[in-house]
Structure formats: C-alpha cells, structure tokens
Amino acid sequence: MVYQPPIGARDLFPLDVMQKRWIERHLQQVFHRWGYHRIITPTLERLDTLMAGGAIELSTVIQLQDREGDSLGLRPELTASIARAAVTRMAGASHPQRLYYKANVFRRTPKGNHNRQQEFYQAGLELLGCGGVAADAEVLFVIQDCLAHLGLTDAYLVLGEAALTRSLLSPFPANLQESVREAIATLDRLTLESLPLTPELRDRALLILDLRGQPADVLLRVSQLDLTDEQRAIVSRLKALVELLAASDAGQSPRLILDLSLIQTFDYYTGMVFEVVGRVPTSGQRVLGQGGRYDQLLGLYHPQGQSFPGVGFVLNMEELYQVLLPTGQLPQQIPVSDRLVVPTTPNAYAAAFTHARHLRQTNPNERVEVELATLDKPLTPEAIRAHAQNRRIRQILWISETGEVETEDLLQS
Amino acid sequence: MITVALPKGGLLKDSIRLLQSVGLDFSAFLDESNRQLEIWDTSRTAKALLVRNYDVPVYVEYGQAQLGIVGYDMLREKRPKVAHLVDLQFGHCRLSVAVKASSPYRSALELPPHCRVASKFVQCASEYFSSLDLPVEVVPLYGSVELGPITGMSEAIVDLVASGRTLQENHLIEIDQLFESTARLIAHPLSYRLNEDGLQDKIEQIRALSLAMV
Numbered sequence: 001m002v003y004q005p006p007i008g009a010r011d012l013f014p015l016d017v018m019q020k021r022w023i024e025r026h027l028q029q030v031f032h033r034w035g036y037h038r039i040i041t042p043t044l045e046r047l048d049t050l051m052a053g054g055a056i057e058l059s060t061v062i063q064l065q066d067r068e069g070d071s072l073g074l075r076p077e078l079t080a081s082i083a084r085a086a087v088t089r090m091a092g093a094s095h096p097q098r099l100y101y102k103a104n105v106f107r108r109t110p111k112g113n114h115n116r117q118q119e120f121y122q123a124g125l126e127l128l129g130c131g132g133v134a135a136d137a138e139v140l141f142v143i144q145d146c147l148a149h150l151g152l153t154d155a156y157l158v159l160g161e162a163a164l165t166r167s168l169l170s171p172f173p174a175n176l177q178e179s180v181r182e183a184i185a186t187l188d189r190l191t192l193e194s195l196p197l198t199p200e201l202r203d204r205a206l207l208i209l210d211l212r213g214q215p216a217d218v219l220l221r222v223s224q225l226d227l228t229d230e231q232r233a234i235v236s237r238l239k240a241l242v243e244l245l246a247a248s249d250a251g252q253s254p255r256l257i258l259d260l261s262l263i264q265t266f267d268y269y270t271g272m273v274f275e276v277v278g279r280v281p282t283s284g285q286r287v288l289g290q291g292g293r294y295d296q297l298l299g300l301y302h303p304q305g306q307s308f309p310g311v312g313f314v315l316n317m318e319e320l321y322q323v324l325l326p327t328g329q330l331p332q333q334i335p336v337s338d339r340l341v342v343p344t345t346p347n348a349y350a351a352a353f354t355h356a357r358h359l360r361q362t363n364p365n366e367r368v369e370v371e372l373a374t375l376d377k378p379l380t381p382e383a384i385r386a387h388a389q390n391r392r393i394r395q396i397l398w399i400s401e402t403g404e405v406e407t408e409d410l411l412q413s
Numbered sequence: 414m415i416t417v418a419l420p421k422g423g424l425l426k427d428s429i430r431l432l433q434s435v436g437l438d439f440s441a442f443l444d445e446s447n448r449q450l451e452i453w454d455t456s457r458t459a460k461a462l463l464v465r466n467y468d469v470p471v472y473v474e475y476g477q478a479q480l481g482i483v484g485y486d487m488l489r490e491k492r493p494k495v496a497h498l499v500d501l502q503f504g505h506c507r508l509s510v511a512v513k514a515s516s517p518y519r520s521a522l523e524l525p526p527h528c529r530v531a532s533k534f535v536q537c538a539s540e541y542f543s544s545l546d547l548p549v550e551v552v553p554l555y556g557s558v559e560l561g562p563i564t565g566m567s568e569a570i571v572d573l574v575a576s577g578r579t580l581q582e583n584h585l586i587e588i589d590q591l592f593e594s595t596a597r598l599i600a601h602p603l604s605y606r607l608n609e610d611g612l613q614d615k616i617e618q619i620r621a622l623s624l625a626m627v
Binding site for chain 2: 156158186187188189190191212213257259261262277283284285286287
C-alpha cells in the first residue's frame with residue numbers, strides 16, 4: 001500500500017514553506033502598513049453561509065456533513081466567512097474595519113479536469129463599512145504597494161464597473177439579458193452577433209463588449225452614450241477614481257486598463273471590479289488576484305438585514321509564486337545549521353546536550369544541532385566532518401564525557 | 414509578439430491563406446518536407462504553432478497562443494474558456510447523425526432507446542440525445558467512426574460531414590443534423606483584454622476580410 005495525498009492536494013516541504021512564507025511576509029508588511037488586522041475564520045462553514053452571496057457554484061464546494069446532518073463546506077474563498085463574522089461587530093462601529101487574511105481554500109475540480117489542484121492558498125483583505133471613491137482607491141493603492149513590494153513591475157490592473165455595465169444591459173429584453181451578459185462576460189462576440197436582437201441593441205451589445213482600453217478614452221466613449229442620471233453618476237465616480245489613481249501614481253504602478261466588459265455572470269459585485277495581471281516570462285499573462293465592491297453582501301449576514309458597504313481583493317499565492325519564481329527573489333535553499341555539537345563517546349551525550357543548550361542561549365539566532373549518530377552506530381570523525389561540510393555547517397564542537405570542548409572551524413569550499 | 418495556434422488538416426490551407434492576407438506568412442507549414450511545429454512569420458513579428466485541431470483551444474485557453482483557428486464543432490465539444498471572435502466563413506461542415514443505409518431508421522428519434530452511438534464528439538452527442546430525451550450509450554472512438562455501424566458495434570454515428578462522400582462510400586446515410594460548423598477565430602481572453610502587440614488590430618483585419626468573403 002502506498003499512501004498518497006488526495007488528488008489535487010500537495011505537501012509543502014521546507015523550501016516550499018520558506019518560499020510561501022516569503023511571499024506572505026511581504027504582503028503582510030504592506031497590509032500592516034495600511035492599518036489592516038488579520039482575521040482567522042473557520043476552514044469549515046455551513047454550506048448556506050458559503051452560498052448566500054450567490055457567487056459560488058455548489059458544484060465547486062467540497063461538502064461534508066455534521067452529526068446533525070447539516071451540510072457544511074470547506075471554504076472556497078474567505079469573503080463570505082469574513083462578512084458573516086464581521087457583520088456582528090459592525091453595529092455602532094464608527095470607523096471602517098480593515099481586515100486581512102491568509103488562508104487555504106478548497107475548490108472541487110470541475111469534471112473532466114485531470115488532477116487539477118483542489119487546495120489553494122490565498123491572501124487578501126476586506127475594507128468594511130466604507131463606500132465611496134476613497135475606499136475603492138485605498139484598496140487599489142494597497143494592491144499597487146503589494147506588487148511594488150514584491151518587485152512585480154510588469155503588471156496590469158484591469159478595472160471594470162459592475163453596476164454600470166449591469167445598468168447598460170437593462171434595455172435588453174428580459175429573456176435575452178442573461179445571454180447577453182454571459183456572452184459579454186466570456187467575450188463571446190459570435191453569440192452576441194447571432195442573438196435575436198434589433199440592430200440597435202446588437203450594436204449596443206457589441207459596443208459594451210469592446211468598451212475597453214485607455215481609461216480616458218473609455219470614459220469618453222461611455223459618456224457619449226445616452227445615459228440615465230444614475231449612470232452618469234456612476235461614470236463620474238469612476239472618472240474620479242481613475243483621476244485619483246493617476247494623481248498618486250508613484251511611477252511603478254501597474255498599467256491601468258478600463259474594461260467595462262469585465263463582469264461576472266452573477267450579481268455579487270455592486271461597484272468596481274478588477275483583476276490584477278502579472279507576467280511569467282515563459283508562459284505569459286496570469287491573473288494574480290481579483291476583487292471588487294460588494295455593498296449588498298454584509299446585509300445578507302446581518303440578523304436584521306442591515307447592510308454595510310464592503311470592498312476587497314484576494315491574491316492567489318500559487319499564481320504569485322509562478323511569477324516570482326523566475327525573478328530569483330524567492331529563497332533558493334533552506335537555512336543551514338550554524339554549529340554541530342558532537343559527543344566524542346557514547347557517554348558524552350549529557351555534556352553535548354548541555355553545551356548545545358548553552359550555545360543556543362548565547363546565540364539565539366543560530367541553529368545548533370547535536371550529532372545523534374555516535375550512540376547507535378558510531379561514525380568516524382572524518383565521516384562526521386565530511387557530512388557537516390557537505391551541509392555547509394561552519395563549526396563542529398567535539399565534546400568529551402567530562403565536558404571539555406574542542407572547537408573546529410570548517411573551511412567552506 | 415503574437416502566437417497563433419493553427420490546426421493540422423483540412424483547415425490549415427485556408428487558415429494560412431487568411432493570415433497571409435493580413436501580413437502573417439506561415440506558408441512554410443504547407444511545405445511537405447516541413448517537420449517544424451513552431452515557426453516564425455517571415456517578418457518575425459509573430460509565431461505559429463502547428464497542433465491537432467483538438468488541441469488548438471487548449472493552447473489558446475492556457476495563453477500559450479493568443480489567437481487560434483479552430484472549427485466551431487471543436488468549440489462546442491470542448492467548451493474551452495476562450496473568446497469567440499470571428500466566423501471565418503471557411504471549413505463548412507455539419508455535425509450529423511448517420512446510420513447504415515440499409516437500416517430502418519430515418520431520423521434520430523427513431524433510434525431504439527439504449528442503442529449505441531459511436532462518435533468522436535462524445536459531449537455533443539450526449540447533449541443532443543439527452544435533449545431528445547432518448548437514452549443512448551455514446552461509444553467514444555478516435556477515428557474512422559464509420560466502422561461503428563459497419564461492424565455492427567453501434568446503430569448510429571455522430572460525425573462531421575462535409576461533402577458526404579465518406580458516408581456514401583461506406584453505405585451510410587445522414588438522418589439528422591446537430592449543427593453546422595465553420596472555422597472560427599478564437600483568442601485567449603486575458604490577452605484579448607490586455608491587447609498587447611496590436612492584437613486587436615490583427616483581429617479587426619481578419620474580421621474585415623472574413624466579412625468581405627460572405
């Protein structure tokens with residue numbers, strides 16, 4: 001019998017852990033600097049909690065049952081959990097809640113995908129209790145800082161406006177609206193062209209499909225449409241956001257693409273939506289993370305249905321790893337031990353452990369190992385030395401039964 | 414740089430001719446002696462990958478090619494997450510149900526429930542028969558599907574028909590159509606949104622040419 005991890009799962013060995021921690025540490029530094037605090041929510045949630053927002057497909061949730069027969073699911077993302085938890089602390093809070101997380105999430109592999117990953121790691125944040133352009137801008141600035149801090153300068157921010165696009169779709173006949181929206185979301189121009197629409201509506205659908213490019217240019221094009229007052233208000237907020245981003249451009253921000261075809265097929269986001277795109281030199285562009293504003297979500301979890309605005313994003317650790325690996329910034333090896341304490345006889349162990357403890361106390365940042373082999377299967381000093389040198393340990397301390405120490409510095413080749 | 418995934422086989426010649434007329438020359442793929450799977454355009458601004466038509470949407474979905482040319486039949490079968498951009502107006506064919514000419518069946522609905530249907534298009538065939546509420550066992554085959562009914566393994570086949578000659582020569586007749594297909598221009602969705610290296614311009618040129626062909 002060979003025991004393997006379940007399909008889609010993986011083990012993280014020490015070097016993998018170090019590399020993952022490196023990325024997390026950098027993100028965490030940025031989150032802290034912006035005043036965000038970490039929240040930890042349960043890995044298991046009630047299924048209805050996970051599904052309430054309408055953004056999750058049931059088939060992607062790995063389900064379990066508790067003893068009472070209630071359906072539970074392994075969280076496929078964190079926003080639902082955080083909304084559920086945070087809404088209980090929102091009442092009376094006069095200031096926004098700034099929360100961040102780093103956690104594992106689970107997605108069931110769609111049928112037909114062979115061995116695709118099912119457990120993922122994510123880091124992200126939620127800014128709760130604050131609507132408006134400034135909060136949107138803050139979230140985008142945090143992302144910019146994250147990318148800059150990770151040294152990822154070749155990046156894009158693709159920015160959309162879910163409420164605006166949804167509202168631009170309202171003139172379409174009710175029975176076709178979903179099809180039009182899905183075709184736009186999936187960039188399916190051929191379906192748009194073949195739907196039974198009037199020529200005016202078809203032109204409008206095709207126009208929305210390609211409302212994308214330089215922000216100023218897209219804003220101009222959308223302003224030329226026949227807009228309602230409400231739509232004009234959204235456009236001017238979007239304009240304010242774009243101007244705010246441009247005014248505080250520190251020079252290494254990701255390139256901004258305004259893309260009003262960037263929508264989901266479900267009603268979850270209520271304002272800006274975005275994707276962060278990075279480049280892997282060998283395999284092209286990848287979506288590193290995504291986010292947006294969801295002003296209806298918290299209300300779903302509030303006992304009295306009271307809602308609060310929210311905006312957030314998530315970065316996918318595996319994608320970040322893929323773009324960071326070729327940059328050479330990630331740790332390439334696990335740390336070496338500094339010293340090796342070797343008892344010279346089987347009776348010298350007490351003295352060896354005592355000396356090792358003393359070394360650790362005096363040099364708390366060093367790694368000190370005790371040679372264990374001497375007791376059962378004694379090694380020659382030459383073998384121990386060669387082994388230590390191999391592992392790039394810089395000093396051996398030979399300990400006798402009576403606690404005498406002979407220090408030997410190893411030459412590094 | 415733009416990379417285009419091109420399908421081996423029937424669509425290749427027209428695909429290369431189309432790309433030539435928008436200034437991308439991959440005619441080296443048509444050379445009988447060519448064994449290369451990846452070639453540069455003669456102006457070295459674009460690259461083409463020569464892959465099985467089944468694999469075109471894969472390279473495009475994963476972004477190794479920003480553009481691809483593939484039959485609509487393949488898009489229906491594989492449902493890849495790619496942008497469907499232009500109907501290229503060549504490679505006309507249809508996905509059809511066919512049976513032995515000597516069989517009594519003259520429409521798909523007449524096929525006996527739980528009969529076997531051989532096909533390379535497992536997904537399309539399953540969807541079609543379940544839309545008819547006719548339970549059938551779809552037998553996946555990878556080539557020469559016509560042998561299914563000839564050998565008696567299956568009552569019917571679901572396969573692409575262009576001229577209908579292969580069916581005729583094997584004494585099969587077409588009894589129903591699932592859909593018509595032509596070659597399509599597809600794009601990697603993210604690359605389409607980012608529009609690097611003049612991708613959108615190339616797509617517009619191709620669209621204009623294809624519209625002119627209607």
